[in-house]
Amino acid sequence: MTVRYRMEMERERRRLSANDWAEAALSALGKGGVAAVAVEPLATALGTTKGSFYWHFANREALIEAALSLWEQRFTEATISALAAEPEPAARLRMLFTRVSRDAEHNPAAVSVLASADHALVAPVVRRVMERRMAYVVSLFEELGFPPEVAVQRAVLGLTAYVGHNQLAVRLPGLLPLGTQDGLNDYVEAAVALLLHDAPGPSAPATP
Amino acid sequence: MTVRYRMEMERERRRLSANDWAEAALSALGKGGVAAVAVEPLATALGTTKGSFYWHFANREALIEAALSLWEQRFTEATISALAAEPEPAARLRMLFTRVSRDAEHNPAAVSVLASADHALVAPVVRRVMERRMAYVVSLFEELGFPPEVAVQRAVLGLTAYVGHNQLAVRLPGLLPLGTQDGLNDYVEAAVALLLHDAPGPSAPATP
DNA sequence: GTCATTCCATACGCACCCGTATGGAGTGCG
DNA sequence: CGCACTCCATACGGGTGCGTATGGAATGAC
Known part of the structure; x- marks a missing residue:
């Protein structure tokens, strides 16, 4: 019964991992291309701020690389196997x-x-x-x-x-x-x- | 012998028309998509400034429309005819x-x-x-x-x-x-x- | 509970681009 | 020459995104 739910009615507000950011980046990549893989828009979409991102990633390039790596693996292997x-x-x-x-x-x-x-x-x-x-x-x-x-x-x-x-x-x-x-x-x-x-x-x- | 050539060694520096901007926009469209159809980069590429652009066009959207119209005409008609x-x-x-x-x-x-x-x-x-x-x-x-x-x-x-x-x-x-x-x-x-x-x-x- | 670690919020400086305002060249015409 | 008109240069404000700095909240170890 610890008071964990203080103002959590609008969003889950649980902490994010690097993979959460990569998944969101992949989703944005599908919608708007690499231009849409932007830190601040993704932060608001995830209900968080840039502070979270720059803890998990060095910069925007690293995020793009992570999204591309996710896409390449998921896609090529799934289809051919x-x-x-x-x-x-x-x-x-x-x-x-x-x-x-x-x-x-x-x-x-x-x-x-x-x-x-x-x-x-x-x-x-x-x-x-x-x-x-x-x-x-x-x-x-x-x-x-x-x-x-x-x-x-x-x-x-x-x-x-x-x-x-x-x-x-x-x-x-x-x-x-x-x-x-x-x-x-x-x-x-x-x-x-x-x-x-x-x-x-x-x-x-x-x-x- | 009027002194018309003062500092014109680096570029022609003749005045531009709206069509010049549309052609440059079409070229940029081919290179980098609509995102590349940007006023200030095109201005520097043309050796001029934004002041020229906003004389010939209302805003960036009008430029994009002009480039697209140019592309549609040139392309569809040329191929089919x-x-x-x-x-x-x-x-x-x-x-x-x-x-x-x-x-x-x-x-x-x-x-x-x-x-x-x-x-x-x-x-x-x-x-x-x-x-x-x-x-x-x-x-x-x-x-x-x-x-x-x-x-x-x-x-x-x-x-x-x-x-x-x-x-x-x-x-x-x-x-x-x-x-x-x-x-x-x-x-x-x-x-x-x-x-x-x-x-x-x-x-x-x-x-x- | 205390405390260190993990994670995030906020504020800031920088850069780029849009659009506006305004003054000033350049040109044609009288 | 003088003047009006066309066209452009410069300066400014607003908006957005990147990256950094820093303080604070949340969490687990003890």
């Missing part, structure tokens, strides 16, 4: 596209990160992530038996389509005329079918 | 993709505009432009004889691929493994071939 179970490369491709297309409009962080790719702290992270994805998709088409040049072309088409889909779905909701969930599913099926067109047998060299 | 000459829809599609893929990496304005699509002044402009493009590409595939649902799917794949291509080429140069110009041309050919796969005859109803 979810596919590791499926042995069939064609099924993995279909699963990948279904998954990312479904999450596209609920994923503003990826859009904001790419939009801030000119920032010195963002550039290496987004490049690392995109290079990993590019290499992964290329290897996927190679595993399907496409010759290297064709695999690269299919992968570029697929990856750029995903990036553009993500951008348009987030920034201009309702623009893509895919209707409801069914329309989106049909689109993914059609797109994957095109990307897999004339697929040779798996792991069969194409030009012997 | 260049295609009006070609009667064959397949050739128009190929020409469209060749053109936009070639210009993709030299077109940072489109990327910045889409990146700033949450801005109140940018949102209606970019939505208008993208809706026009979407409708145009859909009508192109319909003209090729695809049934409406398929035309929409092909158009979505093509447009999102272009948007993603533009983003990646501008923000992460060298990431797309397309090599030199020839590699890009081959990619465009392959992508267009996939998008045109199983095309019915032009203006032939598909499901009679």
Whole structure:
């Protein structure tokens, strides 16, 4: 019965950790890009002041780095590890596209990160992530038996389509005329079918 | 022989017009998004001061609107009118993709505009432009004889691929493994071939 | 309870940008 | 020349965000 609740009606007012700040920064990153990862606005949003922040972090750059690190881990690992179970490369491709297309409009962080790719702290992270994805998709088409040049072309088409889909779905909701969930599913099926067109047998060299 | 050149060695120092400011704003928009369309930085870049700006414009919003209007006109009209000459829809599609893929990496304005699509002044402009493009590409595939649902799917794949291509080429140069110009041309050919796969005859109803 | 440690609130200086006010160059016209 | 008009330079106030300094509250060890 210690008197712990004095004026705590408006907010919890429990103490914050560095991770709380990083999570809030990641959320702000998704909403407004790196420009929104600002100390004082985040402080008021968290119901605290700058004094809390500068106890946990050295400066604003450290906060941006923490948010980016959080994003990179959460995102890359979650997506790729979810596919590791499926042995069939064609099924993995279909699963990948279904998954990312479904999450596209609920994923503003990826859009904001790419939009801030000119920032010195963002550039290496987004490049690392995109290079990993590019290499992964290329290897996927190679595993399907496409010759290297064709695999690269299919992968570029697929990856750029995903990036553009993500951008348009987030920034201009309702623009893509895919209707409801069914329309989106049909689109993914059609797109994957095109990307897999004339697929040779798996792991069969194409030009012997 | 009037003494007109007093201290004009470092800059021309001729008087500026509102259009000069709008052009500089468009350039800044391409480099750093709407955040870079700032009065004082642009003034120093133009070798003048804010006094000049606030003579030609009411405030910063008017400058942003001028830059966006410039971009919308220059861009949409230039691209679409260049295609009006070609009667064959397949050739128009190929020409469209060749053109936009070639210009993709030299077109940072489109990327910045889409990146700033949450801005109140940018949102209606970019939505208008993208809706026009979407409708145009859909009508192109319909003209090729695809049934409406398929035309929409092909158009979505093509447009999102272009948007993603533009983003990646501008923000992460060298990431797309397309090599030199020839590699890009081959990619465009392959992508267009996939998008045109199983095309019915032009203006032939598909499901009679 | 005392006390040291952890964590936060407040106040301050600095820098940047917006918008306004005002005086003064520059130019064309009589 | 003189004068009106166009255009720009400078100075100022307000607002916001970064980073620092410093005192004080909350918490755990004893």
